[in-house]
Amino acid sequence: MAANNKQLETLLKFEQKKEEQAANTLRNAEHDYQQNLNRLQSVADYRLEYMNRLSQRSLQGVDSATYNHYHAFISKLDYASEQVKIAMHQAKALVEQSKQRRIKQRQKVQAVEMLTDKRNIALMKVESKKEQSMFDEISTQQFLRRISQF
Numbered sequence: 001m002a003a004n005n006k007q008l009e010t011l012l013k014f015e016q017k018k019e020e021q022a023a024n025t026l027r028n029a030e031h032d033y034q035q036n037l038n039r040l041q042s043v044a045d046y047r048l049e050y051m052n053r054l055s056q057r058s059l060q061g062v063d064s065a066t067y068n069h070y071h072a073f074i075s076k077l078d079y080a081s082e083q084v085k086i087a088m089h090q091a092k093a094l095v096e097q098s099k100q101r102r103i104k105q106r107q108k109v110q111a112v113e114m115l116t117d118k119r120n121i122a123l124m125k126v127e128s129k130k131e132q133s134m135f136d137e138i139s140t141q142q143f144l145r146r147i148s149q150f
Contacts, residue, residue, distance in 0.1 A: 005119055012112045015105070022105040026098040033095050036088035043084060047077040 054062075054070045062070075 005116075005123065008112065008116045008119055012109070012116055015109045015112050019102070019105045019109050022098070022102040026095070026102050029091065029095045029098045033088065033091040036084055036091050040081065040084045040088060043077055043081045047074060047081065050074060050077065 050070065050073060054067075054074070057066065057070070
């Protein structure tokens with residue numbers, strides 16, 4: 001029975017370690033997603049700033065080469081924005097996948113904890129029965145001694 005209990009303890013430690021790893025993976029995935037959101041906002045802000053510059057320069061008059069330069073750079077910013085959106089969607093999917101993996105791993109830990117608790121309760125019952133038997137035996141011996149003294 002003790003070996004069985006040791007196996008449950010080892011299994012519990014193993015599953016808890018896997019749960020910790022799943023939690024770390026989830027934290028990393030959420031961090032990556034947040035970074036992609038920040039990147040997307042930065043690109044959008046920079047694009048807006050660049051559009052405002054173009055607008056200001058347009059009021060003063062802009063030659064076609066400068067206009068083409070601004071337009072090409074804005075197109076590159078749009079492309080970068082699309083790439084960040086793709087990365088953001090992938091990161092979001094990874095977050096969801098990591099959440100599910102963590103939930104499943106938590107359920108495994110809880111199942112092993114429940115088995116460990118049941119095993120401990122069973123061991124306590126066996127120990128209690130042994131103890132009660134011992135007390136019963138002592139009481140019987142004391143009773144028999146008293147009777148034999150009379």
